[in-house]
Amino acid sequence: LLAKMTAAGLCGSDVTIYHGTNAIVTYPRIIGHEMVGIVEKAAENAERLKPGDRVIINQVVSCGRCYACRKGRGNVCDHLKVRGVHIDGGFREYIAVPESDCYLLPYCITDQDAVMIEPATIAIQACTRAQLASDDMVLILGYGALGSSVLRIARLLCRHIIVACRTDEKLENARKNGAQYTINVKKEDLTEKVLAYTEGHGSTVSIDAANSEDSLPALLKATGNAGRVMVMGLTSNHFQISPSLITAKELDVRGSRLQNHMFEKAIQMVQEGTLDLKGSVSHTFPLSKVQEAFDLIDSRDPSVRKVVLTF
Numbered sequence: 001l002l003a004k005m006t007a008a009g010l011c012g013s014d015v016t017i018y019h020g021t022n023a024i025v026t027y028p029r030i031i032g033h034e035m036v037g038i039v040e041k042a043a044e045n046a047e048r049l050k051p052g053d054r055v056i057i058n059q060v061v062s063c064g065r066c067y068a069c070r071k072g073r074g075n076v077c078d079h080l081k082v083r084g085v086h087i088d089g090g091f092r093e094y095i096a097v098p099e100s101d102c103y104l105l106p107y108c109i110t111d112q113d114a115v116m117i118e119p120a121t122i123a124i125q126a127c128t129r130a131q132l133a134s135d136d137m138v139l140i141l142g143y144g145a146l147g148s149s150v151l152r153i154a155r156l157l158c159r160h161i162i163v164a165c166r167t168d169e170k171l172e173n174a175r176k177n178g179a180q181y182t183i184n185v186k187k188e189d190l191t192e193k194v195l196a197y198t199e200g201h202g203s204t205v206s207i208d209a210a211n212s213e214d215s216l217p218a219l220l221k222a223t224g225n226a227g228r229v230m231v232m233g234l235t236s237n238h239f240q241i242s243p244s245l246i247t248a249k250e251l252d253v254r255g256s257r258l259q260n261h262m263f264e265k266a267i268q269m270v271q272e273g274t275l276d277l278k279g280s281v282s283h284t285f286p287l288s289k290v291q292e293a294f295d296l297i298d299s300r301d302p303s304v305r306k307v308v309l310t311f
Helices: 012-019 117-129 145-154 168-176 190-197 215-222 263-272 287-298
Strands: 002-010 034-041 054-057 094-096 102-104 138-141 161-165 181-184 203-208 223-231 252-255 281-286 306-310
Touching: 002 054, 002 287, 012 287, 034 094, 034 117, 102 263, 117 145, 117 263, 138 145, 138 215, 145 161, 145 168, 161 168, 161 190, 168 181, 181 190, 190 215, 203 215, 215 223, 281 287, 287 306
Parallel strands: 138 161, 138 203, 161 181, 203 223, 223 252, 281 306
Antiparallel strands: 002 034, 002 094, 002 306, 034 054, 054 102
16 A cells, blocks of 8 residues: 655664664665554555555564564564665655555544654563563663653553663653652662662663663673563674673573564554553654754754654
8 A cells, every 4th residue: 555654753773874873774775664654545455444544554574484484573584674774664755565564543642642653562572572570670771762662661561660861851751650760870870779779689671772882781780680681772882791791690681673563562552541652752843854853863952752753
């Protein structure tokens, strides 16, 4: 079917693609993978969707035949193609996609807020990969668009959540949105405060939503015995890590990439009212001012949460 784009989110990975620091992108590329649109034309054999339907578009294209696909993990397909990364994405007026890659949007959510469904699927994937349970003591490092999405899902699964970042304003927002404890890593020692908030054990699950040069080594130190450390970044940063940080505590270091059939789950959560995506978008620009949108994100203005382009 042919979808007319109505809104698209600007993600941290889009910024790394723009700056040429993303390790997996191929160029030249039309970026944009958080895609909301309206069906303009549907093929005669379309079964679910018709012109006028509002949809969100899956960014993952997998082969269905390789080892990962046969194991039900098409998000890491051997021949994976991601819209906006390996094939052209949504920063354009129209996009042609298979009907199977489109999900009908409920009327209870606006186009701009619907952009946040894709980040929610990323967070659901990470929390699923982390096997998050009610007795976990979770540390989320970084509280931008990704960190706030992870908190939104984690708070549905457990109470003991620590959010760490560099900005008091963002930490205040994290407390309002379910964080039990917060740490300003600019002013406080991360490991020391995590130990204080976890009765000396360390976090049981640590999620890297910052993807900075020192975030992974810091999380390995702050995580307690038998814990899980979730890595979500795709930049080409290089770290120096002592293997003893992992083996001495028998940590599980797990990658979490994209999402694996999580759109229907996220949309269902929105319809049920358990997932509230309102208020996540801080800035909106028309597509013609995309340069201004990138410049705003690069400014590291603490008021920036999610930036959305409208068409």
